[in-house]
Amino acid sequence: MDNLPTIFDELLKENKHKIYRICRIYAATPIEPQDLFQEVIFQIWKSLPNFKGNSSVDTWVYRIALNVCLRSKMNLDKSNQKTTRLDAIYFTPVAETADVFEEEKFRYLKECIATLNESDTSIIVLYLDELSYKEIAEITGLSENNIAVKMKRIRNKLFECITPKIN
Amino acid sequence: MLEQELKNIWKNSSKAAQINIETDRLTQDFDTKMTAIQKNIRKRDVREISASVFGILIFSFFAYEIPFPITKFSCFLSVLWFVYVIYRFRKSNQQNTSEKLSASLTKQLAHKKQLLQQQVKLLDSAAYWYAAPSFITNFIFIIGLGNPEDYNWKNLLTENLLPLTITAKIGVLIGLAFFYLFGVWINKRAAKKDVQPILKNIEDIQQQLNKPN
Numbered sequence: 602m603d604n605l606p607t608i609f610d611e612l613l614k615e616n617k618h619k620i621y622r623i624c625r626i627y628a629a630t631p632i633e634p635q636d637l638f639q640e641v642i643f644q645i646w647k648s649l650p651n652f653k654g655n656s657s658v659d660t661w662v663y664r665i666a667l668n669v670c671l672r673s674k675m676n677l678d679k680s681n682q683k684t685t686r687l688d689a690i691y692f693t694p695v696a697e698t699a700d701v702f703e704e705e706k707f708r709y710l711k712e713c714i715a716t717l718n719e720s721d722t723s724i725i726v727l728y729l730d731e732l733s734y735k736e737i738a739e740i741t742g743l744s745e746n747n748i749a750v751k752m753k754r755i756r757n758k759l760f761e762c763i764t765p766k767i768n
Numbered sequence: 769m770l771e772q773e774l775k776n777i778w779k780n781s782s783k784a785a786q787i788n789i790e791t792d793r794l795t796q797d798f799d800t801k802m803t804a805i806q807k808n809i810r811k812r813d814v815r816e817i818s819a820s821v822f823g824i825l826i827f828s829f830f831a832y833e834i835p836f837p838i839t840k841f842s843c844f845l846s847v848l849w850f851v852y853v854i855y856r857f858r859k860s861n862q863q864n865t866s867e868k869l870s871a872s873l874t875k876q877l878a879h880k881k882q883l884l885q886q887q888v889k890l891l892d893s894a895a896y897w898y899a900a901p902s903f904i905t906n907f908i909f910i911i912g913l914g915n916p917e918d919y920n921w922k923n924l925l926t927e928n929l930l931p932l933t934i935t936a937k938i939g940v941l942i943g944l945a946f947f948y949l950f951g952v953w954i955n956k957r958a959a960k961k962d963v964q965p966i967l968k969n970i971e972d973i974q975q976q977l978n979k980p981n
Contacts, residue, residue, distance in 0.1 A: 610791040617789065618782040625781060642789075646798050648870050661870055668869045668876045675969045689794035692785040700780075707781045710774060720976030723873060729778035742872030743977060750981045760770060767773075 609649055613642065616662045623663075623726050626714055627670035639690055641669045656739060663732075663740045667723050674719070706767060713762035721755045728752060809861075816857045820850040830909075833926055835919035838912025845905045856897065860890055874977060877970050884967045891959035898955070899948035906944050910937050 617638075624637040644665050652661060714722055727737045734752070738745045824847050831843035863886060868879045890897075913930055916922070931940045 606791065606795060609795065613789050613791060617787045621782045621785075621787055622778065638787075642794070643798055643801065644869050646795065647802070652870070664872060664876075665869050667873055668871070671873070671973075672869075672880075675966055687794065687797045689790045689797050691788050693788065695783060695786050703777065703780050704784060706777045707784075710777050710781075718976050719973045720979075726778075729775055731775060731779075740872060741977070742874030747980065754981055756771070759774070763774065764770065767770075 605649060609646060612645065612649075612658065612662070616659075619730055620662065620666050622730070623666045623670055626711060626722065626726055627674055629674060632673055635686065635690070635692060637670060637673055639687060640673065641666045642690070644669050660736060660739050663727065663730075663736075667726075667740065671719065671723065709763055709766040713759055713766070716762055717755065717758065721751065721758075724748065724751055725755050725759065728755075813858070813861065816861075817854055820854045820857075823847075823850040830926075833923060834913075834930075835916075835921045836912050836914045839909050840912075842905050842908035842912060845908070846902070849901050849905060852901075853898070856890075860886070874974075877974055877977075881967065881970045881974070884963055884970070888959045888963050888967065891955040891963065894955035895952045899952045903944060903948050907941065910940055913937070 620641050621634065621638050624634040624641065628634040628637045645662065648665060652658075656664075714725060717725060723741060724737060727740060732740075734745045734748045737743075737748050741748070743751075827843045827846040827850070831840050831847070834840060834843070863883055868876055871879065910931060913932055916927055916932070921927075931937045
């Protein structure tokens with residue numbers, strides 16, 4: 602693929618926010634969301650030449666992001682612990698639009714997601730990103746029915762946890 | 769209502785910071801990172817293989833130099849064993865570097881589990897593929913050492929290195945037995961402390977995923 606750099610550039614523009622959202626949930630001390638984000642991007646760049654188009658790009662990106670995040674959480678990736686941050690990726694706080702309440706609500710959401718087990722966490726982050734059961738099934742490898750049944754229970758658990766906090 | 773609110777909170781969570789990526793510079797950095805990773809893999813391979821290559825050279829020299837037939841035979845066995853160790857390391861390293869990060873979560877977990885199970889098996893069976901064969905060849909080597917004068921053999925350097933008396937032979941064999949037992953213990957400990965907990969973690973997630981609800 603000659604136009605690989607262009608594809609990579611487009612892919613990052615399209616997907617950087619969704620990747621970062623997942624990284625914010627999975628990052629656990631001493632690994633920061635930025636470190637995890639960098640690792641996901643690196644793995645995407647590494648895997649891109651082998652992308653066969655058997656699944657949609659979105660599904661492919663979500664799979665890599667989830668697998669890398671889970672790998673990091675299970676301490677499978679020892680190299681990630683000594684990641685050097687690259688200057689080519691930098692995060693600047695958006696002071697004027699940053700909503701303090703919104704951040705607090707996100708903190709509650711993160712706390713409630715943390716009460717779920719690993720399997721439920723991977724499903725809920727995809728669901729919150731407004732993916733269909735079919736897409737979630739493709740990413741996780743479970744059946745659509747199974748996702749639907751699981752989602753009913755996860756949703757209840759999440760609502761129970763977050764409603765008193767938000768109210 | 770709450771559901772949509774949660775989705776909005778979620779979607780807005782990535783807007784807390786502006787993510788800037790300089791793609792050209794990033795791909796250059798990734799190229800450098802890849803080169804560094806490959807260099808480290810090569811270094812590790814050389815480190816692991818060089819010990820075996822050194823063993824092959826030493827025992828080939830012994831096989832050529834030492835006149836005692838049983839010891840000569842054990843030297844050939846040792847060379848074969850070192851070749852097998854190189855093969856085993858290379859195979860294990862190739863398996864460990866294969867990743868399927870673009871596979872579905874269930875497939876990726878199954879793949880990782882398989883790799884870890886192989887790793888546990890390799891570490892747990894060190895007594896059979898590492899300690900026992902090398903101890904047996906060392907044992908034959910030492911038992912086969914005879915009287916140099918019977919063969920009219922003179923090599924001061926080698927003669928001084930070899931345990932030629934009964935006491936020296938027993939001493940060396942006991943030392944070797946402890947050395948290999950320690951090696952087996954280290955491998956078993958690594959399997960139990962480093963690999964088994966991760967394997968258990970993966971199995972837990974697989975169980976959660978396989979539960980009907």
